[in-house]
Amino acid sequence: MSVLPYLVAIWVLSWGVYGIVTSHNLVHLVVCLSVAQASTYILLIGVGYRSGATAPIFAEIPSSTPVVDPVVQALALTDIVVEATVSALLLAIAVQTKKRFGTVDPDELRALRG
Amino acid sequence: MTIAPLPIAVPLIVAAALAATDFVHRRRVTNLVAIATAATVTALCAILIFRSAAGPIVYWLGAWHPRHGVALGIALAVDPLGAAMATLAALLVTATLLYSVKYFDAVSNLFQALMLVFLAAMVGFCLTGDLFNLFVFFELMSVAAYALTAYKIEERGPLQGAINFAVSNSLGGIMALIGIALAYGRTGALNLAQIGEALAQRPPDALVAVAFALIVLGFLVKAAAFPVHFWLADAHAVAPTPVCVLFSGAMVELGVYGVARVWWSCFAAPLGGDAIALRPVFVWIGVLTALVGAVMCFRQRHLKRLLAFSTVSHVGIFLLCLGALSHIGIAALAAYVLAHGLAKGALFMCVGVLIHRFAEVDELRLRGCGRRDAGLLFVGVLFAASGIVLAGAPMIGAFLGKSLGEASVEEAGFGWTVAIFVVASGLTAGAVLRAAGSIFCGWGEDEPPGVAQPQEGDVEPETLELHDRTPATMVVPPALLTVAALLVSVAPGLEDAVQHAAAQFVQTGAYADAVLHGRNTFVALPTEGLKAADFVWGALSLLLALAVSGLALFGRGLVERVPERLRRAGESALQPLEAAQSGHPGDYVAWLTAGAGALCAVIVLALR
Amino acid sequence: MTRPVRLGLFLTGMAALAATLAVAVGDLPGFGHYPGPYGTIIARTGVAARHGTDLVTTVNFDYRVFDTLGEEFILFTAVLGVALVLRRRRGEERTSEEPPEEHHFPGSSSALGAIGLALVGPVLVLGAWVVTHGHLTPGGGFQGGVVLAAAILIVFLAGEYVAMKRVAPHAALELAEASGAAGLALVGLGGLIFAGVFFKNFISLGSPGAILSAGTIPIGNLAVGIEVAGAFLMLWTEFSDQALVVRSR
Numbered sequence: 012m013s014v015l016p017y018l019v020a021i022w023v024l025s026w027g028v029y030g031i032v033t034s035h036n037l038v039h040l041v042v043c044l045s046v047a048q049a050s051t052y053i054l055l056i057g058v059g060y061r062s063g064a065t066a067p068i069f070a071e072i073p074s075s076t077p078v079v080d081p082v083v084q085a086l087a088l089t090d091i092v093v094e095a096t097v098s099a100l101l102l103a104i105a106v107q108t109k110k111r112f113g114t115v116d117p118d119e120l121r122a123l124r125g
Numbered sequence: 126m127t128i129a130p131l132p133i134a135v136p137l138i139v140a141a142a143l144a145a146t147d148f149v150h151r152r153r154v155t156n157l158v159a160i161a162t163a164a165t166v167t168a169l170c171a172i173l174i175f176r177s178a179a180g181p182i183v184y185w186l187g188a189w190h191p192r193h194g195v196a197l198g199i200a201l202a203v204d205p206l207g208a209a210m211a212t213l214a215a216l217l218v219t220a221t222l223l224y225s226v227k228y229f230d231a232v233s234n235l236f237q238a239l240m241l242v243f244l245a246a247m248v249g250f251c252l253t254g255d256l257f258n259l260f261v262f263f264e265l266m267s268v269a270a271y272a273l274t275a276y277k278i279e280e281r282g283p284l285q286g287a288i289n290f291a292v293s294n295s296l297g298g299i300m301a302l303i304g305i306a307l308a309y310g311r312t313g314a315l316n317l318a319q320i321g322e323a324l325a326q327r328p329p330d331a332l333v334a335v336a337f338a339l340i341v342l343g344f345l346v347k348a349a350a351f352p353v354h355f356w357l358a359d360a361h362a363v364a365p366t367p368v369c370v371l372f373s374g375a376m377v378e379l380g381v382y383g384v385a386r387v388w389w390s391c392f393a394a395p396l397g398g399d400a401i402a403l404r405p406v407f408v409w410i411g412v413l414t415a416l417v418g419a420v421m422c423f424r425q426r427h428l429k430r431l432l433a434f435s436t437v438s439h440v441g442i443f444l445l446c447l448g449a450l451s452h453i454g455i456a457a458l459a460a461y462v463l464a465h466g467l468a469k470g471a472l473f474m475c476v477g478v479l480i481h482r483f484a485e486v487d488e489l490r491l492r493g494c495g496r497r498d499a500g501l502l503f504v505g506v507l508f509a510a511s512g513i514v515l516a517g518a519p520m521i522g523a524f525l526g527k528s529l530g531e532a533s534v535e536e537a538g539f540g541w542t543v544a545i546f547v548v549a550s551g552l553t554a555g556a557v558l559r560a561a562g563s564i565f566c567g568w569g570e571d572e573p574p575g576v577a578q579p580q581e582g583d584v585e586p587e588t589l590e591l592h593d594r595t596p597a598t599m600v601v602p603p604a605l606l607t608v609a610a611l612l613v614s615v616a617p618g619l620e621d622a623v624q625h626a627a628a629q630f631v632q633t634g635a636y637a638d639a640v641l642h643g644r645n646t647f648v649a650l651p652t653e654g655l656k657a658a659d660f661v662w663g664a665l666s667l668l669l670a671l672a673v674s675g676l677a678l679f680g681r682g683l684v685e686r687v688p689e690r691l692r693r694a695g696e697s698a699l700q701p702l703e704a705a706q707s708g709h710p711g712d713y714v715a716w717l718t719a720g721a722g723a724l725c726a727v728i729v730l731a732l733r
Numbered sequence: 734m735t736r737p738v739r740l741g742l743f744l745t746g747m748a749a750l751a752a753t754l755a756v757a758v759g760d761l762p763g764f765g766h767y768p769g770p771y772g773t774i775i776a777r778t779g780v781a782a783r784h785g786t787d788l789v790t791t792v793n794f795d796y797r798v799f800d801t802l803g804e805e806f807i808l809f810t811a812v813l814g815v816a817l818v819l820r821r822r823r824g825e826e827r828t829s830e831e832p833p834e835e836h837h838f839p840g841s842s843s844a845l846g847a848i849g850l851a852l853v854g855p856v857l858v859l860g861a862w863v864v865t866h867g868h869l870t871p872g873g874g875f876q877g878g879v880v881l882a883a884a885i886l887i888v889f890l891a892g893e894y895v896a897m898k899r900v901a902p903h904a905a906l907e908l909a910e911a912s913g914a915a916g917l918a919l920v921g922l923g924g925l926i927f928a929g930v931f932f933k934n935f936i937s938l939g940s941p942g943a944i945l946s947a948g949t950i951p952i953g954n955l956a957v958g959i960e961v962a963g964a965f966l967m968l969w970t971e972f973s974d975q976a977l978v979v980r981s982r
Contacts, residue, residue, distance in 0.1 A: 013763035021754045024303070025747055028718055031292065032711045032743045033736075040710065044295055051302045058310035059772060062765030067788035069780050070870055070942065080772030081779070081788040083309070085797060086257055088789070089804045090302065092875060093264050096811030097295055099968050100268065103815040104275055104287050106975055111281045122281040123289070123359045123708035130921070130931040137806055138918045144813060145911035148904050186799045188930040195770050199799045235817050242810050249803065261803035268807050272814025279822055303754070310761045313769045332760035335753050705734070712734045715743040722749030729753050 016057035024050035037105040037115040041098050048094040052087045059083030129184040129201045132169040132211065133249045136162050140241035143234040159237035160222045163244060167215035170248060173208035180645040181629070181636065183254070194641050196316035202254030202640050205626035206459055210382055211251040213466050214375035218244045220602040221367045224474055227596040228367060228481060236276070243269035243371065250379055254640055256305055256391070257315045259383065260298070263347065267294045270376060274364040285708060286363035292710045293356040294346055296717055301343025307336040308391070317390035318640040321633055325394035331729050337392045338728040341384050342721050348380025350444060351414040352716040354437045355706055358421070361433035366477035369429060373436040373473065374466040381443045381462075385455060385630070393450075393633045400450050402731035406724070407448030408539050415441025415545050419552035421702065423673065426488045426576050428476045428560060432469065435515070435553040439465050442549055445542050446530040452650050454533035456627035460613065460620075461526025467610035468514040468522060472557065474603035475508040478595050479564065488560045489576075495565030500595050505565030507607045512557030514610045517550050518667040519660045525614040527666075528659035529623075547662055551669025558674035569678040576677070624652045784938040785868035785947035793873065794953040798932050802917055805957055809914040812964045816907075819971045849891025856884035864958035868947040874954040878961025885966055894977065898970065906967040913960025920949050920956065 027047025034040040059080030065072065067081035109115050112122075139162045143155060176182055182203040185191075189198025218240060225236070246266035253259055271294075275287035309315060311332055312323035324333060342353075349357035357377070361369050396403065418438025425431035439461075446457040476486065482501065485491050495501045514522025527546055534542045563569040613619065628650040629635075638644040676683065684692075705712070734742075762768050775788060775796065785791040793801050860880035867873030888897040921932040928935035939946030 013765065014758050014761070016764050017758035017761060018755060020303075021751050021758070024299075025751055028296070028714060028747065029743065031296075031714045032718070032739060034711060037288065040292065044292065047296065048299055051299055051306060054303060054306045055309075057764055058306055058761065059767050060765050061767045066871070067776055067779075068786060068871060069788070070786040074780055078776050078788070080767050080769075081775055081792050082315070082772045082797075083306075084789045085792040085800075088793060088875065089257075089261065089800055092804050093261075093268075093298075093807050096808050097264075097268060097271075097291065100271055100811045100814045100818070101288065101291055103818040103971070104284055104291070106972070107275075107278050107818055108281075108284045108288070111278075111284060117288075117710050120281075120285045120288075120708065122285045123362060130925070134802075134918050134921060134931065137802070138915050138922075140806075141809065141911045141915035141918070144809070145908050145915070147907055184931075186930070187795060187924070187932040187934065188928070189796060192774065195774060197771075197774065198796050235813055239810065239813060239817075242806055242813075245806070246803075257797075258800055258803070261800050261807075265803050265807050265810065268810045268814065272810060272817055275814070275818050278818055278820070307757060307761070309771075313767075313771050313773075315771065330760050331753070331756045332758075335757035338753075707734055709734070712739055715734070715739045715746070717746075718750060719742050719746030722746035722753070725753035726749045729756070 017054060020050040020054040020057065023047075023053060035116050035118065037108060037117060038102065040117065041101045041105065044101070045094055045098055048090070051090055055083045055087045055090065127182060127184050128169055128172065129182055129203050129252060130186065132166045132173075132215070133245050133252065136166055136241040136245040136248075140238040140245070143238040143241070147234045155234050155237050156222070156226050159241060160219060162241060163215060163219040163222055166244060166248060167212055167219055170208050170212040170215050173203050173252075174205050174212060177203050177205050177208055178625070180647055181639050183640050183643075191316075191319075191641050194319065194322065196314065196319050196641065199258050200254040200316060200640060201252045202317070202636070203252050204629050205622075206455070206630045207251040207386075209459065209626065210379070210462070211248040213463060214247040214251070214371075214379075215244060217371055217374045217466060217470050220470060220606060221370050224370075224477070224599055224602045225367045226598050228477060228599060229365065239269050239273055243273065247375055247379060251382065254317050255315055256308065256317055256320060256387070259386075260301060260305060263301070263343075263383070264298055266376060266379070267298065267347075270372065273368045274360050276365050276368070277363070280363070283363040286359040289708065289710050289713055290356045290360040293353065293713050293717060296714060297343040297346025297353065300339045300721055304336045304339030304343065307332055307339070311336070316640070317386070318637040320391045321394050322637050322641070324391060327395070329395040329399070329732055333392070333395055334729045334732050335725050337396060338725040339721070340387055342724050344380045344383035344387070345410070346380070346717065347377065347383070348440050349377055349437050350410050350440055351417050352720045353713075354414060354418070354440075355713045355716065357437055358430050358433045358706060359708060362427060362430045366429065366473055366480060369432070370470040370473045373432065374470040377436055377440060378443070378462045378466060381440065381447060381458065385447055385458065388450070389631050389633055390636055396732070399732050403728065404448050404450055404537055404539070406727055406731065407444055407450075408542060411441045411444030411448055412542060412545050413441070414438070414444060415549040417702065419549045420699065421706070422553045423556045424576060424699065424703070425556070428479070428486050428488055429473070431488070431556055431560065432472055432476065435556065436469060438549045438553050439515070442530065442546060445534060445539075445545065446526070449533035449537040449539070451533050451536060452627045452631040453529055453536065453624070453653050455630050456624040457526050457529035457533050459526075459623040459627060460529060461523055464514055464523040464526055464610050464613040467606045467613070468511040471507055471511045471603040471606040471610060474599070474606070475504050475511070478504050478599055481592055481599065482595060484591055488563055489571060491564045492569065492571070493564070493567035496567055500600065502565060504595070504600065504603070505561055507603050508565070509558060509561040511607050511610060512554045512561060512670070513667065514607070515550060515557065516554030516666045516670045517663050519663040520614050522610050522613055523550070524659070524663050525620060527663060528655050529653060531659060531662060532653045532656070543662060547666045547669060551666040552673060554666065554670035555673035555677075558670055559677045562674060562678050570681060621652065780941055783934065783947050783950065784941040785950055786941055787868055787870055787873070789871070790867045790873045790950060790954065791947065794868070794950045795934055798917075798921070798953060801953070801957070802921065805914055805917055805960060808961065808964050809910060812910060812967050815968055815971050819975055846891040846893070849887050853884050853887050856880065856887060860884055860962075864954055865944065865951060867954040868950045869942065869944070874957025875961055877954070878958040879965060881958065881962040882965035882969070886969060889969070889973070894973070901966050901970070903967070903970065906963045906970070909959050909963030910967060913956050913958070913963060916956030916959070917953055920953055924949070
């Protein structure tokens with residue numbers, strides 16, 4: 012089915028965001044954010060796929076071989092680095108949160124209201 | 126020689142150099158280098174405004190010129206509006222770096238390095254002509270902002286505020302990226318102008334609608350529009366005050382700028398025919414944001430949250446100007462953002478002076494403290510003056526933006542929203558004037574009517590010690606910003622300049638011609654002048670501001686005459702609004718999802 | 734907001750979002766039918782234009798190197814942020830950097846230690862290979878940088894935490910990270926100074942398939958590789974310091 016990969020991306024996004032909304036633990040929340048971000052990788056790479064084509068590396072294949080889109084792969088690479096670094100920063104904040112609040116449960120963080 | 130990439134590359138290199146030399150502890154050199162770099166970037170961006178006046182400066186990085194209208198590389202497409210936005214951001218960063226010299230003990234070089242990266246990202250966001258590049262600078266701006274928000278790890282608030290900020294904005298970025306992927310899937314292009322040309326070739330369908338909706342949503346999260354505005358108050362309450370200057374003065378406005386840029390370069394061609402159906406979307410988001418922001422602003426006693434909600438309210442006004450989808454609306458936006466950025470920056474700096482002297486940020490606990498010496502009284506004058514700037518009183522500050530905005534909404538058929546302009550600017554200015562009266566004149570009482578009860582964790586000092594005097598580097602920047610803000614409406618040539626810049630911003634076809642084909646096909650568009658009615662609305666805003674602040678400070682008697690039942694009903698009506706600002710990341714994400722679903726559904730249906 | 738209300742708000746929103754997205758992706762040109770033109774033109778002309786055989790790296794370090802610059806600085810900023818957030822606070826101290834015994838995992842043994850240390854060399858070589866051959870075969874600065882960082886982390890896994898800190902001291906990592914970040918920006922400046930346009934490929938392109946080819950692309954790869962290796966090691970040491978070394982007074 013020619014929209015299945017895109018529907019998978021939507022599915023992954025839904026579960027990632029569900030995890031964030033219902034999370035009881037900041038570390039779990041950060042990982043769910045990564046899952047939600049993963050949906051964008053699936054969508055990007057899916058959009059650039061070409062049936063019957065191979066990877067865009069011309070080291071050993073003739074230059075007329077059909078290849079998939081190299082641009083979306085570059086975009087996905089950028090995307091992955093961004094997500095990894097934001098997760099690292101959020102996890103560092105989670106570590107300090109545990110030390111300051113004594114808990115990493117979002118329901119128990121009450122320093123900001125109204 | 127084209128200088129377009131320099132204001133982005135130079136601060137990045139200097140930031141890396143500062144981080145690499147962190148082990149050499151010479152604060153004075155660090156401060157000097159950072160301020161000099163920011164000032165250089167301001168100057169470069171200002172030069173770009175003038176150089177792009179006739180048509181956008183198109184700079185193909187790596188010398189990858191487009192082939193047959195297909196862009197191979199990334200272009201910087203600098204037009205006067207983008208360059209002006211970048212100049213404002215750079216100016217605020219320079220002022221903030223100067224202000225921070227004595228404000229707190231910066232931890233090593235990391236603070237200045239982060240500020241310079243933040244600056245580079247904002248400038249890059251304004252100057253780029255490529256959609257994915259826009260996203261990359263959006264993320265860079267965000268990451269620098271998260272790190273700056275979590276600066277004060279000694280306290281609990283900054284950690285929670287940073288989490289809420291980061292989770293909300295990251296999700297906004299994810300939504301925007303999905304939109305970008307959809308647009309790429311349809312057009313096979315990432316250059317803004319090329320996407321516009323490609324999308325214009327077919328009538329719009331659900332794909333175009335959803336791509337537009339998601340990219341807009343991502344930027345609206347950054348802009349703190351309703352219902353994704355919750356993170357802003359949290360972040361402002363806990364970030365160091367100099368950082369709040371930038372958040373409210375430049376970063377949030379870039380969200381609105383991003384929406385405008387993406388609309389006019391990519392989606393105006395396919396979706397412009399349905400503008401009649403799309404305008405109400407922006408107008409209603411604007412109205413809700415403006416009203417929620419204004420009401421919450423007036424209820425606050427925490428000065429930084431007060432100013433944060435004032436920013437939210439003004440974003441609502443910006444969205445109203447944007448929603449007109451016309452060049453006068455964009456001119457209004459430019460003038461308003463300029464006045465707002467300068468004034469809001471000055472306001473935060475004044476609050477910073479109070480925190481520096483008294484380690485206190487609660488309006489009621491600061492009552493009367495501002496009378497202590499002449500320096501503080503001067504700061505009080507700046508505070509009140511900036512408040513009046515934001516009210517848009519006749520010929521002062523935001524008046525130009527307001528007038529053009531009122532003209533644009535009337536032309537677009539939404540004349541009734543002029544009332545929102547008046548109410549929002551009046552209420553928010555009234556809150557500032559109330560605070561000024563209370564702190565610097567000692568007026569008012571301990572429990573003024575209308576202000577909410579104290580919340581847990583409201584007041585957390587940033588500089589743990591009290592200081593006896595306010596250094597000059599903390600008074601001169603807000604003074605200069607206030608004076609500049611006051612003069613915005615009367616600056617010679619500004620009225621024509623913003624309209625000329627806006628005319629260049631909205632001509633989609635000419636933009637694509639300039640970027641992809643090297644032709645200048647821009648035409649002049651009709652201009653608007655100030656009208657008599659504008660003075661009436663401006664005076665009304667000022668009167669409203671004075672009335673509500675007067676009521677809050679002196680009107681206990683009048684308020685007591687209102688029947689108890691009505692007062693109780695008012696308080697309980699506000700309850701859900703305040704409960705929504707819960708500080709829980711899951712809540713904010715639930716709102717974000719609801720907003721995303723609603724926006725996508727409304728835009729898809731609007732196009733049927 | 735109570736849990737049920739939050740969940741209800743989320744589910745309504747997500748239902749609308751998923752439904753509209755599903756309709757939207759139905760309008761995409763079907764999986765496997767990428768229409769171009771961006772990717773198609775680069776696939777046809779990329780090798781001839783820049784003499785690099787790995788087109789993904791060519792896109793990342795030449796056509797769209799400005800994005801990579803931004804991405805590199807996102808990494809730089811995030812690591813700076815982590816260092817800021819995990820810095821020593823008032824009321825904390827670092828326990829002595831030389832604990833009486835090496836940090837040992839439960840279950841670690843001298844065999845684990847020996848194998849670990851024996852692997853460091855080969856993994857370093859692998860990492861260097863991936864970085865330097867990025868323009869020829871799959872790989873590049875980001876991927877190779879992570880492998881290089883892993884080589885040093887093996888020392889930690891072998892139970893030699895203190896030895897790892899000696900091999901990779903904090904100041905050196907910060908220097909590596911910052912110079913890698915600045916390095917790519919300087920490559921761009923080089924293009925401006927020597928070829929008139931920021932990020933123009935100003936070094937001779939060589940012949941496709943040779944290790945010294947594709948102009949500035951291998952240099953960009955090297956800069957990013959150093960930065961990523963430094964960044965990941967800095968992240969690791971910051972986090973493990975929190976767990977192992979920093980204590981409240």
